[in-house]
Amino acid sequence: MKERGARPSFFSEKINKRDVCMKFNELSAEERAALLSQYTAEYEAYRARGLRLDLSRGKPAAEQLDLSNGLFQALSAEDCRATGADYRNYGLGEGIPAMRHLFSELYGVPEELILACGNSSLQLMHDTLMRCMVFGVGDGHTPWCREERIKWLCVTPGYDRHFAITERLGFELISVPMTEDGPDMDMVEELVKDSAVKGMWCVPKYSNPTGNTYSEETVRRLVSMPCAAPDFRIFWDNAYAIHDLELDGDVLADVFALAEEVGNEDRIYYFASTSKITFPGAGVAMMAASKHNLAHLKPLMNLQTIGYDKINQCRHVAFLKDGATTMAHMHALADSLRPKFACTLRHLSELRALGIASYTEPKGGYFVSLDVLPGTARRVFFLMKEAGVTLTQVGATFPYGVDPKDTNLRLAPTYATLEELELGMSILVLAVKIAALESMV
Numbered sequence: 405m406k407e408r409g410a411r412p413s414f415f416s417e418k419i420n421k422r423d424v425c426m427k428f429n430e431l432s433a434e435e436r437a438a439l440l441s442q443y444t445a446e447y448e449a450y451r452a453r454g455l456r457l458d459l460s461r462g463k464p465a466a467e468q469l470d471l472s473n474g475l476f477q478a479l480s481a482e483d484c485r486a487t488g489a490d491y492r493n494y495g496l497g498e499g500i501p502a503m504r505h506l507f508s509e510l511y512g513v514p515e516e517l518i519l520a521c522g523n524s525s526l527q528l529m530h531d532t533l534m535r536c537m538v539f540g541v542g543d544g545h546t547p548w549c550r551e552e553r554i555k556w557l558c559v560t561p562g563y564d565r566h567f568a569i570t571e572r573l574g575f576e577l578i579s580v581p582m583t584e585d586g587p588d589m590d591m592v593e594e595l596v597k598d599s600a601v602k603g604m605w606c607v608p609k610y611s612n613p614t615g616n617t618y619s620e621e622t623v624r625r626l627v628s629m630p631c632a633a634p635d636f637r638i639f640w641d642n643a644y645a646i647h648d649l650e651l652d653g654d655v656l657a658d659v660f661a662l663a664e665e666v667g668n669e670d671r672i673y674y675f676a677s678t679s680k681i682t683f684p685g686a687g688v689a690m691m692a693a694s695k696h697n698l699a700h701l702k703p704l705m706n707l708q709t710i711g712y713d714k715i716n717q718c719r720h721v722a723f724l725k726d727g728a729t730t731m732a733h734m735h736a737l738a739d740s741l742r743p744k745f746a747c748t749l750r751h752l753s754e755l756r757a758l759g760i761a762s763y764t765e766p767k768g769g770y771f772v773s774l775d776v777l778p779g780t781a782r783r784v785f786f787l788m789k790e791a792g793v794t795l796t797q798v799g800a801t802f803p804y805g806v807d808p809k810d811t812n813l814r815l816a817p818t819y820a821t822l823e824e825l826e827l828g829m830s831i832l833v834l835a836v837k838i839a840a841l842e843s844m845v
């Protein structure tokens with residue numbers, strides 16, 4: 405089980421600006437100015453190098469992708485006919501049985517609730533929302549586009565692409581702060597008393613970007629809370645379900661089992677993909693939903709496609725084989741990621757010691773969430789940009805791209821080489837120190 409309290413975290417060490425600035429505050433104005441000019445000179449030396457580094461998006465590095473090159477040799481024409489069905493042809497809209505079985509093994513979701521689909525879970529989420537907009541969730545519920553006002557809960561900091569979809573579809577986005585245990589549930593339970601609140605984005609394990617995993621209590625409350633909207637839906641994006649960096653990774657409660665206990669299994673639309681298991685953009689995505697929801701969704705999905713890419717599904721089964729083989733593959737991926745996270749956290753520890761930043765230390769996933777002194781994140785982003793280091797757009801982790809406290813930065817350590825990361829993090833530490841000192845003038 406997840407150990408609580410063992411790791412320092414932003415959420416247990418709330419920023420108190422007066423306290424966190426103590427080290428710098430203890431200095432005289434002259435000493436602070438001298439420090440600022442020293443850091444600025446160091447920063448300028450980096451800037452003069454004309455660097456081009458990208459720490460912006462959570463993409464795997466080439467060395468990780470190489471671990472899946474076996475996919476290119478994995479498949480023969482015979483494999484596509486081995487079960488009697490011919491996967492080279494149309495059909496099997498719910499995906500091939502072996503891929504659904506593998507997803508079931510990996511995510512602990514009953515196979516009969518799983519659809520193995522195309523190359524992107526984000527596309528499934530987008531299309532599922534579009535179907536809710538146009539057709540409603542089923543059972544004669546009003547299509548959401550016909551509702552006067554529609555609202556959506558966004559756990560923040562969160563995933564910019566989620567927020568962008570619901571913003572574009574006309575939802576009013578409501579921020580709910582992330583805590584160490586998941587979304588602030590007192591707030592969620594209050595907000596869902598409004599029948600205009602139709603749903604919620606959740607990345608329940610190693611959340612993007614905080615790396616937090618929802619506690620069992622949070623999952624229970626999410627599935628059992630009374631919602632004013634009878635068609636309220638949770639978009640359960642379990643993108644990082646098996647992406648542990650350490651052997652004692654976080655454990656996420658079984659959402660469908662808990663929902664079933666209270667008869668609310670229709671509330672959950674579950675998504676995941678192999679994007680960060682094999683090749684992003686060329687993997688296999690899955691969706692899972694209650695039998696009742698599937699009865700509504702499948703005919704609508706069949707209007708969109710006669711069937712997904714079964715050859716790619718078959719190739720993935722041939723390569724990933726079963727749960728145990730897939731987890732061995734995940735451990736190899738983690739071996740290549742671990743030094744990058746260690747490097748990131750080592751640099752950040754200097755900022756924590758200075759009391760000018762707090763950050764999460766995830767046991768998995770793809771990101772580290774950094775909180776700098778309120779009011780300085782944009783300045784840090786600008787300094788990094790000027791020095792040739794691209795960070796995730798500041799504010800992107802909040803609805804409408806606006807971080808009300810201007811404090812959060814999402815760090816994506818996976819894509820850069822270790823050498824690039826060392827360099828990028830050295831510059832980041834300088835930028836945070838400069839921005840902090842400037843803010844204290």
Ligand SMILES: Cc1ncc(COP(=O)(O)O)c(C=O)c1O
Nearest residue numbers: 524525526563607612643677679
């Ligand atoms: C939380 C989350 N969901 C979904 C995705 C995209 O998944 P896919 O490649 O399956 O569309 C990402 C990619 O970064 C992500 O972080």
